[in-house]
Amino acid sequence: xxxxxIAIAVLLVGSALLYWWWQSRQGRVRQVEVPGALTSxxxxxxxxxxxxxxxxxxxMCAKCPPTAVILKRVASEQxxxxxxxxxxxxxxxxxxxLGIMRTPTTLVLDSDGVVVARMDGAPSEHQAREALKTVPxxxxxxx
Amino acid sequence: xxxxxxxxxxxxxxxxxxxxxxxxxxxxxxxxxNTAGVIAMIIQALLFxxxxxxxxxxxxxxxxxxxxxxxxxxxxxxxxxFRPPRFAQQMGLGFSILAxxxxxxxxAAGFYIFTGFVVFASFLNxxxxxxxxxxxxxxxxxxTTRTA
Numbered sequence: 001x002x003x004x005x006i007a008i009a010v011l012l013v014g015s016a017l018l019y020w021w022w023q024s025r026q027g028r029v030r031q032v033e034v035p036g037a038l039t040s041x042x043x044x045x046x047x048x049x050x051x052x053x054x055x056x057x058x059x060m061c062a063k064c065p066p067t068a069v070i071l072k073r074v075a076s077e078q079x080x081x082x083x084x085x086x087x088x089x090x091x092x093x094x095x096x097x098l099g100i101m102r103t104p105t106t107l108v109l110d111s112d113g114v115v116v117a118r119m120d121g122a123p124s125e126h127q128a129r130e131a132l133k134t135v136p137x138x139x140x141x142x143x
Numbered sequence: 144x145x146x147x148x149x150x151x152x153x154x155x156x157x158x159x160x161x162x163x164x165x166x167x168x169x170x171x172x173x174x175x176x177n178t179a180g181v182i183a184m185i186i187q188a189l190l191f192x193x194x195x196x197x198x199x200x201x202x203x204x205x206x207x208x209x210x211x212x213x214x215x216x217x218x219x220x221x222x223x224x225f226r227p228p229r230f231a232q233q234m235g236l237g238f239s240i241l242a243x244x245x246x247x248x249x250x251a252a253g254f255y256i257f258t259g260f261v262v263f264a265s266f267l268n269x270x271x272x273x274x275x276x277x278x279x280x281x282x283x284x285x286x287t288t289r290t291a
Contacts, residue, residue, distance in 0.1 A: 001173070001175075004172055004173055004175060005173065007172070007255075008169055008172055008173070008262065011259055011262055011263065011266075012262070012266055015262075015263050015266050015267055016266075016270075019267055019271055019273055023271075023273075056281075058277075058280055058281055058284070059224070059226050059227075060226055060227045060230045060276060060277055060280040061227060061277045061280070062154075062223055062224075062227040062228075062274045062277050063274075063277065065223075065224070088281050088284075089280070089281065089284050092284065092285060092288055095281065095285060096285065100281065101281065101282060101285075102278050102281060102282070103277070103280070103281050
């Protein structure tokens, strides 16, 4: 009896520690280098001229709708930034290719559709802005 | 899996349901891998059943929440789709059934492991609002579906 109570206590404390560790990684902005570019055709929606948030979601994801709200808001703060939401369960090909392990995962594309950053897990508004800053500013040629 | 109609539910309702699950699963472990513990997990499986098949809005726990708790705390600020918690309840039902089966077969380790999973998931859900099923849904989908 006493061992089982101790086991329960250990399990609950372990779960809490695991949760805090996992939570501390949520939405962290990582700069990445992925060869090749993602076209509007592959994504199934129009890319932004300056940058694009590509959010991978599933229907079984409680944090995905609020993440979409945040990303749409941050995208609307400056011109030519688009937000595209993709159902990872339907586009398993893309999810596998891009190593999407959990939802929401958001990729940040530059003006050429090259992935420059990613956020695994639900980002805060601050993290979303920080991710957008990793996109190189448009060159003079762009106009 | 894609049904046309989504149902929005009060997220506090299924968090209350997870707290009930946590209580039952902890009691099951305290009782141990014997008849009493197995009966506790059979009750838990039955509590999961309506949530796993129809949706978490149809469980006994949600009925208790609606009739006794929500009138005191008022309407929810935000609602969520019923799908993620339903998927979570399907996982919970699966784990509970496995715990019962191992209990009946007198495999104590199996009973404790799967009841422990139920404790783990319901604890994270009730205390932190963390949805374990949401995190592993895509992984299971990736592992079980072959490339088109």
